[in-house]
Amino acid sequence: MNDLKEIAKDVLEVSLAAGADDSLAEAIESTVHQVRYSNSQIDAVNSWTEKHVALFVAIGKHTMASDLRDIANAKESARNLVALAKSSPPKETYAGIASGRFKYKKSKLDSRILKLDEPSKFAHEAIAGAESEGAVNVGGTFFARHRRSAIASSGGANGADETAWVELSVRAFSQPEASGHAVSCTPKLSDMDARRTGARAGELSKMAMNAVTGEEGKHDIVMQPLFIGGIMESTSSMMSAFVVDIGASMYVKKLGKKVASNEITFIDDPTISSISARAFDHEGVPTRRNVVIKGGVLKTYLHNTSTAARYKTKTTANAGPLIPTPFAFPGEPTAFHPVVVPGDWSERELIEDTKHGLYLNHTWYTRFQNYRTGEFSTIPRDAILKIEDGEIVGAVKNIRVSDNMMNLWKSVDALSKNTQEIFWWDEAAPPSTLPTARARSMRITRSA
Amino acid sequence: MIDQDVADAVLRAAEGRGSLVLAEVRLEESNKRQLSVKAGEVSSVTSATDAGMNVRIVLSTGIGFASTNIISKEVGKRLVAQAYGLAKNAKRKTPVSLSSESPVRTSWEVRQRQPLASVSTDEKLKFIRDIDKSVMRTKVKVQGRFYSLSDHEVSSHFANSEGTHLNSYLPRVRMSAVNMVTAKGETEQSIREWGASGGWEKAGEWDLESVLPSEVLMLKKQIEKGKKVATGTYDLVCGSKVVGIASHESCGHPMEADRIQGREMSQAGRSFVSPEMIGQEIGSKYVTVIDDPTVPGSYGYYAYDQEGVKARPRYLYKEGRINEFLHNRETASKMELKSNGSSRSESYIREPIVRMANTFVAPGDYQEDELIGSIKSGVLMNSFTEWNIDDKRFNQKYVSREAYFIKDGELAGPARKCVLEITTPGFWKAVDAVSKKVEFEAAECGKGDPMQGIPVCTGGPMMRLRGVVLK
Numbered sequence: 001m002n003d004l005k006e007i008a009k010d011v012l013e014v015s016l017a018a019g020a021d022d023s024l025a026e027a028i029e030s031t032v033h034q035v036r037y038s039n040s041q042i043d044a045v046n047s048w049t050e051k052h053v054a055l056f057v058a059i060g061k062h063t064m065a066s067d068l069r070d071i072a073n074a075k076e077s078a079r080n081l082v083a084l085a086k087s088s089p090p091k092e093t094y095a096g097i098a099s100g101r102f103k104y105k106k107s108k109l110d111s112r113i114l115k116l117d118e119p120s121k122f123a124h125e126a127i128a129g130a131e132s133e134g135a136v137n138v139g140g141t142f143f144a145r146h147r148r149s150a151i152a153s154s155g156g157a158n159g160a161d162e163t164a165w166v167e168l169s170v171r172a173f174s175q176p177e178a179s180g181h182a183v184s185c186t187p188k189l190s191d192m193d194a195r196r197t198g199a200r201a202g203e204l205s206k207m208a209m210n211a212v213t214g215e216e217g218k219h220d221i222v223m224q225p226l227f228i229g230g231i232m233e234s235t236s237s238m239m240s241a242f243v244v245d246i247g248a249s250m251y252v253k254k255l256g257k258k259v260a261s262n263e264i265t266f267i268d269d270p271t272i273s274s275i276s277a278r279a280f281d282h283e284g285v286p287t288r289r290n291v292v293i294k295g296g297v298l299k300t301y302l303h304n305t306s307t308a309a310r311y312k313t314k315t316t317a318n319a320g321p322l323i324p325t326p327f328a329f330p331g332e333p334t335a336f337h338p339v340v341v342p343g344d345w346s347e348r349e350l351i352e353d354t355k356h357g358l359y360l361n362h363t364w365y366t367r368f369q370n371y372r373t374g375e376f377s378t379i380p381r382d383a384i385l386k387i388e389d390g391e392i393v394g395a396v397k398n399i400r401v402s403d404n405m406m407n408l409w410k411s412v413d414a415l416s417k418n419t420q421e422i423f424w425w426d427e428a429a430p431p432s433t434l435p436t437a438r439a440r441s442m443r444i445t446r447s448a
Numbered sequence: 449m450i451d452q453d454v455a456d457a458v459l460r461a462a463e464g465r466g467s468l469v470l471a472e473v474r475l476e477e478s479n480k481r482q483l484s485v486k487a488g489e490v491s492s493v494t495s496a497t498d499a500g501m502n503v504r505i506v507l508s509t510g511i512g513f514a515s516t517n518i519i520s521k522e523v524g525k526r527l528v529a530q531a532y533g534l535a536k537n538a539k540r541k542t543p544v545s546l547s548s549e550s551p552v553r554t555s556w557e558v559r560q561r562q563p564l565a566s567v568s569t570d571e572k573l574k575f576i577r578d579i580d581k582s583v584m585r586t587k588v589k590v591q592g593r594f595y596s597l598s599d600h601e602v603s604s605h606f607a608n609s610e611g612t613h614l615n616s617y618l619p620r621v622r623m624s625a626v627n628m629v630t631a632k633g634e635t636e637q638s639i640r641e642w643g644a645s646g647g648w649e650k651a652g653e654w655d656l657e658s659v660l661p662s663e664v665l666m667l668k669k670q671i672e673k674g675k676k677v678a679t680g681t682y683d684l685v686c687g688s689k690v691v692g693i694a695s696h697e698s699c700g701h702p703m704e705a706d707r708i709q710g711r712e713m714s715q716a717g718r719s720f721v722s723p724e725m726i727g728q729e730i731g732s733k734y735v736t737v738i739d740d741p742t743v744p745g746s747y748g749y750y751a752y753d754q755e756g757v758k759a760r761p762r763y764l765y766k767e768g769r770i771n772e773f774l775h776n777r778e779t780a781s782k783m784e785l786k787s788n789g790s791s792r793s794e795s796y797i798r799e800p801i802v803r804m805a806n807t808f809v810a811p812g813d814y815q816e817d818e819l820i821g822s823i824k825s826g827v828l829m830n831s832f833t834e835w836n837i838d839d840k841r842f843n844q845k846y847v848s849r850e851a852y853f854i855k856d857g858e859l860a861g862p863a864r865k866c867v868l869e870i871t872t873p874g875f876w877k878a879v880d881a882v883s884k885k886v887e888f889e890a891a892e893c894g895k896g897d898p899m900q901g902i903p904v905c906t907g908g909p910m911m912r913l914r915g916v917v918l919k
Binding site for chain 2: 034035036038039041042043044045046047048049050051052063064065066067068069070077081084085087088089090091092093118120137139140141169170171173177181245246247248322323324329330331364365366367368369370371372373375376377378379381398400402425426445446447448
């Protein structure tokens with residue numbers, strides 16, 4: 001880890017010597033192994049390694065950020081960046097970077113993940129698990145990831161972090177239009193049970209057989225954690241002070257107001273053991289547990305130092321990546337690990353207590369016609385099971401949840417006591433810890 | 449300057465290992481600059497250079513891919529060893545094969561009249577601020593006004609063990625705009641994108657000082673004057689933006705052969721289309737949907753794909769029938785075909801997969817006002833806001849951003865939040881007339897795992913659909 005700390009420190013010193021008033025350098029090294037499989041066999045095995053430094057500099061209000069990917073010439077690139085910043089136009093809303101005497105928690109690292117020599121075996125186990133429950137076609141991905149980072153800033157940040165985790169996604173088909181999806185993600189290799197994850201997907205695919213087209217109208221929906229993960233990306237993104245600031249959020253002017261049912265307490269918590277646990281945000285501020293919604297009331301937005309100054313508050317240690325990432329606003333504060341605090345229901349009780357509803361395994365393609373008001377739709381996929389008088393009585397297909405996101409969260413009346421860590425592709429993201437939830441009377445639509 | 453000797457050394461190392469179906473190496477250098485402006489003030493400025501390489505080894509037992517952000521012979525040889533081991537250990541039941549393609553030795557580039565690298569941040573800021581001022585002059589209340597301008601130059605050298613050597617240079621420029629319009633206590637949103645391959649001269653062609661003020665004025669009118677469409681069956685004219693998104697979502701994606709063959713089954717999904725459906729009717733005879741990477745200056749332009757196959761137009765739906773899938777060498781081989789040059793990746797760090805380029809409906813022979821003038825009672829849906837489609841690409845939904853009632857062949861006031869929720873054949877079979885003028889919109893298409901955002905265009909002429917249900 002000292003190598004990355006040295007790199008971050010060197011780049012910081014060079015940029016300050018070149019004339020930067022504020023500077024922040026985050027050195028990152030990541031190694032990812034991926035196994036992609038479909039039609040019950042492996043398609044490709046990919047591996048990529050990246051080492052780079054994300055650097056931010058400010059001279060007065062003249063700011064500039066860069067991703068220095070040529071590590072051998074990082075110091076020269078840092079000097080060039082300061083020169084570029086001097087000639088760049090000022091950012092009038094710039095309010096400095098975080099400063100303080102920061103102390104960081106040491107992350108726990110499962111070194112067995114680093115030594116994985118045959119990741120393909122997890123894919124084979126997942127396929128076998130799904131097939132044992134009756135699936136005839138299985139696809140998915142297995143990831144083993146290792147990430148080291150070190151941060152140094154003129155504001156006093158000086159830390160290092162190292163994490164590793166594994167992720168498995170299994171989609172199993174028992175018929176061309178009957179599928180089930182299950183995921184497993186964990187920073188502890190011993191918690192990865194690929195066969196069981198595959199079996200869960202296989203079991204759901206059997207329950208989804210012989211689906212009929214669903215009916216339009218109001219239905220209670222029982223949402224598995226994977227489904228909620230699919231709407232978490234937009235929900236948590238709208239909590240970002242930056243997104244609120246540009247008006248593309250249903251949480252505009254909602255601080256202190258009811259934005260969900262009494263059952264909902266939403267916490268962003270990168271400090272618990274999870275695949276997105278991290279010691280510091282992208283400004284070097286130690287991460288912390290932020291209660292964003294408590295008993296349905298919005299308590300705070302997610303902030304970095306600049307947005308916090310604008311809102312006359314303190315950073316919540318949610319500074320996002322310095323360099324723009326696809327499909328995100330550059331520099332926006334971001335949630336790291338959303339947690340919905342569980343309730344006291346068993347999943348069986350949630351179904352038994354539902355008179356007329358749908359049990360939803362998974363969703364995708366959540367899109368908003370109006371971020372400000374929350375009108376949206378999302379497309380349930382994989383097992384969509386019909387509940388009548390407390391029992392699952394069959395499967396349906398070709399439906400859409402077309403409602404209002406604020407209304408959905410306000411309509412949740414029951415949460416399971418068990419939670420699951422969820423991360424799937426870039427749709428059920430960021431990684432989150434979620435219970436099963438029931439929302440009353442959601443609007444279901446379908447193609448005419 | 450890319451050191452092509454590295455590629456030769458990598459290929460020699462791969463060939464020394466034997467049993468190859470194919471070895472490929474890609475070396476890439478890029479520059480990316482970005483400026484974001486929020487409500488007239490600088491929000492972020494970034495500038496980054498990148499260089500790296502990947503090696504893809506294809507054995508009969510599997511495909512191995514390894515990449516890193518260093519270019520050197522030593523690193524390249526290490527990537528060969530890594531990718532070879534990954535391919536060998538995949539232990540596929542059915543052997544991997546690739547379509548046979550002729551090797552090529554060539555270079556291609558997109559030229560810039562005004563090089564992107566020569567444009568200062570101040571000049572770009574002025575470009576955005578002038579647009580922002582033009583929006584402000586409308587006096588419409590617009591929150592956000594978040595505008596982001598970026599450009600990206602990519603130079604690459606690709607070589608494979610069959611003798612292909614390709615050099616390329618591709619500059620692109622892109623702008624996105626988020627406008628949240630408020631009137632009478634209500635809000636409407638506009639999230640739009642423009643993009644092109646070429647130099648800074650392309651940004652001027654977008655005419656955003658006129659386009660964006662018109663957009664916010666239109667949204668204000670939608671709020672103030674718009675009326676809900678009563679649920680029922682109508683004749684519908686779709687503007688080019690709606691035609692474009694439908695071309696992309698309910699033709700381009702379901703016609704990707706990797707999806708049809710199941711490779712994306714756990715992410716972007718499968719397809720309602722199967723290989724034996726070639727020739728089957730999917731729309732009316734007026735519907736021809738083309739995916740064409742060779743449209744000059746387009747955001748989705750390329751001359752050769754990332755397997756070294758020459759790009760060409762693909763006629764996906766032709767006169768209402770399923771005609772041709774998008775293929776890379778692996779998917780084409782499974783169907784005993786040649787690749788049609790659809791292999792793309794976001795950057796050297798990710799594996800290339802089957803992707804669209806510029807997907808659009810071919811022009812017809814109607815004037816736009818003829819389409820509207822022929823409708824007694826209907827709706828014109830010019831553009832969309834919310835949209836989505838299921839993962840088999842059969843059930844889609846488009847909610848209007850800009851729509852108007854049509855009464856006796858004339859536009860009769862704004863129709864607000866008009867909803868078309870329809871199946872893929874339901875949409876394409878309802879088309880009975882297509883206009884002459886094709887227009888394009890730029891977009892980033894997401895696919896792959898990890899997600900790869902790829903520059904594309906969607907587009908088309910206006911189309912008339914008869915008797916569809918609107919909500």
